Amino acid sequence: xxxxxxxxxxxxxxxxxxxxxxxxxxxxxxxxxxxxxxxxxxxxxxxxxxxxxxxxxxxxxxxxxxxxxxxxxxxxxxxxxxxxxxxxxxxxx
Amino acid sequence: xxxxxxxxxxxxxxxxxxxxxxxxxxxxxxxxxxxxxxxxxxxxxxxxxxxxxxxxxxxxxxxxxxxxxxxxxxxxxxxxxxxxxxxxxxxxxxxxxxxxxxxxxxxxxxxxxxxxxxxxxxxxxxxxxxxxxxxxxxxxxxxxxxxxxxxxxxxxxxxxxxxxxxxxxxxxxxxxxxxxxxxxxxxxxxxxxxxxxxxxxxxxxxxxxxxxxxxxxxxxxxxxxxxxxxxxxxxxxxxxxxxxxxxxxxxxxxxxxxxxxxxxxxxxxxxxxxxxxxxxxxxxxxxxxxxxxxxxxxxxxxxxxxxxxxxxxxxxxxxxxxxxxxxxxxxxxxxxxxxxxxxxxxxxxxxxxxxxxxxxxxxxxx
Numbered sequence: 025x026x027x028x029x030x031x032x033x034x035x036x037x038x039x040x041x042x043x044x045x046x047x048x049x050x051x052x053x054x055x056x057x058x059x060x061x062x063x064x065x066x067x068x069x070x071x072x073x074x075x076x077x078x079x080x081x082x083x084x085x086x087x088x089x090x091x092x093x094x095x096x097x098x099x100x101x102x103x104x105x106x107x108x109x110x111x112x113x114x115x116x117x
Numbered sequence: 118x119x120x121x122x123x124x125x126x127x128x129x130x131x132x133x134x135x136x137x138x139x140x141x142x143x144x145x146x147x148x149x150x151x152x153x154x155x156x157x158x159x160x161x162x163x164x165x166x167x168x169x170x171x172x173x174x175x176x177x178x179x180x181x182x183x184x185x186x187x188x189x190x191x192x193x194x195x196x197x198x199x200x201x202x203x204x205x206x207x208x209x210x211x212x213x214x215x216x217x218x219x220x221x222x223x224x225x226x227x228x229x230x231x232x233x234x235x236x237x238x239x240x241x242x243x244x245x246x247x248x249x250x251x252x253x254x255x256x257x258x259x260x261x262x263x264x265x266x267x268x269x270x271x272x273x274x275x276x277x278x279x280x281x282x283x284x285x286x287x288x289x290x291x292x293x294x295x296x297x298x299x300x301x302x303x304x305x306x307x308x309x310x311x312x313x314x315x316x317x318x319x320x321x322x323x324x325x326x327x328x329x330x331x332x333x334x335x336x337x338x339x340x341x342x343x344x345x346x347x348x349x350x351x352x353x354x355x356x357x358x359x360x361x362x363x364x365x366x367x368x369x370x371x372x373x374x375x376x377x378x379x380x381x382x383x384x385x386x387x388x389x390x391x392x393x394x395x396x397x398x399x400x401x402x403x404x405x406x407x408x409x410x411x412x413x414x415x416x417x418x419x420x421x422x423x424x425x426x427x428x429x430x431x432x433x434x435x436x437x438x439x440x441x442x443x444x445x446x447x448x449x450x451x452x453x454x455x456x457x458x459x460x461x462x463x464x465x466x467x468x469x470x471x472x473x474x475x476x477x478x479x480x481x482x483x
Contacts, residue, residue, distance in 0.1 A: 033341055034348030035274065081299035084292060089355035093293040109352050111341050113295045115248035116271030116303040117158040117313075 028056065028106040036110060039071055040064050053085055054098035056108065072110070082112050120146070124216065128170050141329045142170060148328045149173040151238040153226055153254050155206045156180065157308060158268055159244025160190040161317035166242075166324070167210045173218045174210070177234055178202045178244075179225040179394065181424060181436045181444050183384055189310040201424035201438050223423045223438040225394045226250040227375050231257040240264045242324050244317075246303060248295045249373040252362075255280065255288035256370055259363045264327050266335075267291075268320040271301055273309045273344040275316035278354070279323045279333040286356045287363040289370070291339055304384060312344050377474055378451065381444075391445045391454045396474030399441030401466060406437060409465040429457055437461065441468070 030046040037044055041064065048063070050056035061068040074080050078098070085092045085100075086109050092100040102108070120128070120142060131137045137145075148171045152159055155178045166174055180202050182193045197205040203221035210219055224230050226245065231253040235241055241258055243266060245251050251267065258265035258280065265280040267288055280287050319340065323333045341350045361368030377394055384390040403425060410417055410427045418434065419426040426436040433447040435457060443462075445454040462468050 031352070033350040033352075034346055035341070035343045035350075081296070082301065086352060086354065089286075089353045090357055091290065091293055091354075094357045094359040109350075111276070111339065111350070111352060112274070113248065113292045113300060114269040114271060114274060114276040114341070115246070115251070115295060115297065115300045116306075116308055117154060117156060117244060117246040117269050 027104055028102045028108055030056065030060070031107060031109045033109065033111055035112075036071070039068055050102050052098065052102055053079075053087070053092055053100045053108070056102060057098070083110055084113055085110050119143075124170070127214075127216075131169060136331075137325075137329065144329050145170050145325070146172045148240075149175075149238040150324065150328075151175040151177070151234050151241045152244050153177050153231075153234055153241060153250070154244030154246065155192070155202050156186065156244060156246055157189045157303070157310075157313040158270060158317045158320070160192045160206070161314050162242055162244050162268075162321055162324075163206055163210055164192060164213065165318065165321040167214045167217050167219070169321075169325070170214065171217065171328070173220075173238075175220040175222065175234065175238060176203050176206060177222045177224055177226060177230070178206075179223060179392070179438070179440070179442045181426070181438075183390075185384055189308065189313055199419040199424075199426040199434075199436055200421045201436075204421045204423050221423065222440075223442065224398060224440045225375075225442055226253055228253045228256065228372050229397070232260075235261050235263045238263070240266065240324055240327055242266045242320055243268050245269075247297050248292065248300060249297050251288055252370075252373070256362050258282060259287050264333075266320045266323045266327075266333075268316045270312040270316045271303055271308055272306050273312055275312045275342045277316055277319045277323070277335055277340045277342075278338060279327070279335040281333070281336055282363065285337045286354045287360060289362040290357045290360045290364075291354055293357070293360070304381065309344055312342065315342060315344070375474070378455070380451075385446050388446050388448050391447065391451060393443040393445065393455070393458050395441040395462075395468075396472060397441075399439075399462070399468055399472060401437070401439050401441055401462070401468075403439055405466060406461070409461060413461075413465070433457065435461070441473070 032044050182197045192206045192209045201223045207219045207221040235257045259282045262282045268277040326333045338351045339354050358364050361370045379392045381390040415427040417427045423439040436444040
């Protein structure tokens, strides 16, 4: 376990009481989502995960700039000091 | 060749800019740009690039102008409904600036056409509305080391990034496994015109920087904007060594197959809009197509250089583009739409079934 930093884009900040940077202990991305849900409410899980507990298709989590879909998705390990952010895929035009 | 007096006057307000100057204007005049898609984003991108004096612009789009486009696509107006978008755009763009060259190609973007798109240009700019089409363009750009300025927008949000193959993450590094059927679509979710002008302007700014030999601002960054609170988040993105497009040799990128038959949702109330895309460019004889349609007793609605729209019956309107792509607006079934298409293109114009390709099951897109 170690403290990671979640950089919250403004579109998600209402989920986290307006906070734009959250420090928390988490061993992997799934663990991070659960910790956030415990701290900020069930809305976090509803916003980030689909009905089967997977990261929603429209969302992407980046750990130190790398998309976790390459590295095991929600099981991607987190290390102290890692910077995490969440952004949606945008495909319209 | 130096700029003419006319050009000096036309571009005077940007030549005076330190960022562009006389040398920059000459570079823009020599530049060759490909714009994939002339819809919500592409309208604004094309307008700015042409007005700024980019010497050559290749535009690709498979669609026709619909009334539901007009709130956000100002190159088009009511009189241009049912024209091929590339044709309507080219005419308007040449009115804005007759001093540029525009190639207008009424084609659908897939892995084959994307290869053609990136040929003989300096940069590719994204005006698409499909992630799967973007993957095709991204792959071609990576293969040919072609800069690709990505931009997209829906509802009130937009994103942009500048991809320099070999240096920055590619689109697959940013979105590894996105699928159109899992993402929100403009046709059902809507789109605010202002997010389109915002994102398209950012794309143009990035494009011009690259054309002028300057460092683009969004290389290795993903910009996410939301009009709701006018927020801008720029996140640093890194290349993935597992990216099947830009890192793993022969990575076996999963190529989405050409969708021969697609339903476009949210376009026409009470009717279905079905797009039929043949295998390859059929390069139809438009004069012959007009004769066939006229002799068949169908009422011709719009007759353009690269597209013809006619009323088949009280339930069905058909637009056929020179490439063989057809947009069928109907209250009938898919089978009926296909039968009409085959009747005109195969039976009357003599195109073989194999050239048309098998088109059966439909897929829903925005």
